[in-house]
Amino acid sequence: MSIRYRHYPVLLMFGVLCSGCTLTSFPIYQAPVPNSKAVVFDIDGTLTPKPSAIFSVRQDAASTVHLFSEHGYKIIYLSARVALLQGGIPSWLAENGFPEGSIHVPGSAEDSVDHAAFKARVLNQYQNKGWVIAAGFGDSSTDFEAYAQVGLEASSVFALQRQGEGACLSGAWAYCFNSWSAQRVHLETWIQNDQKGATLD
16 A cells, blocks of 8 residues: 555656646637738747746746737747647646747647647748748747748847757847847837838838
C-alpha cells in the first residue's frame, strides 16, 4: 500500500497535465473585411521566459499583446508545443490576462517534426482567408523562418531573447529585445506607423 500511495502525487500531477492533453486548433475564418490585420505570437520562449518554463509568464507580455488587440489586430497564438502539454494553453492564457485569440498547435506527427513548415502552413491559411499578417513575435529560428516564408518583412518581426541566453537566436528579424517592457515604446510607435499606413491605403 505504501508504494501505491508514494506514487500517487506523481500520478495526480500527470492526470492534471494530461487533462485534455491535446488541443484542437481553432478554425480559421474569412477576414471580416479585405486586408484585415492579424499579429502572431509564439508562446514558449516568447510569452514565457524560455521554452521549458511553460507555467511561467514574462512580465508585461499580456499587457503588450493587449496593446495590439486594443488597436484592432486579430491575435493569433501559434505554438509548436508537444501534444502532452497542449491542453493547458487556453487556461494559462486566460489566467495570465492575455486577450482572446485563435490558438493553433501541431495536429500531426509531421507538424511536430517541422515547426517552421507547420507555422507557415497555418499563416498561409490565414492569408488565403483574406488576412494580412502584420507582425510576428518569436524566440526561435523556426519562428523567424516561418514568418519569412509567408512574406513577413524583417522590419515587422520581433525577436525575444530567451532567459539565460546572451542574444536572440538567428533569423530574419530587425529587433531583438530581452523583455517585453523594453520594447513597449518601440511597439507603440510601430503600431502608430502601421495604422497610418492602413489609413492611407
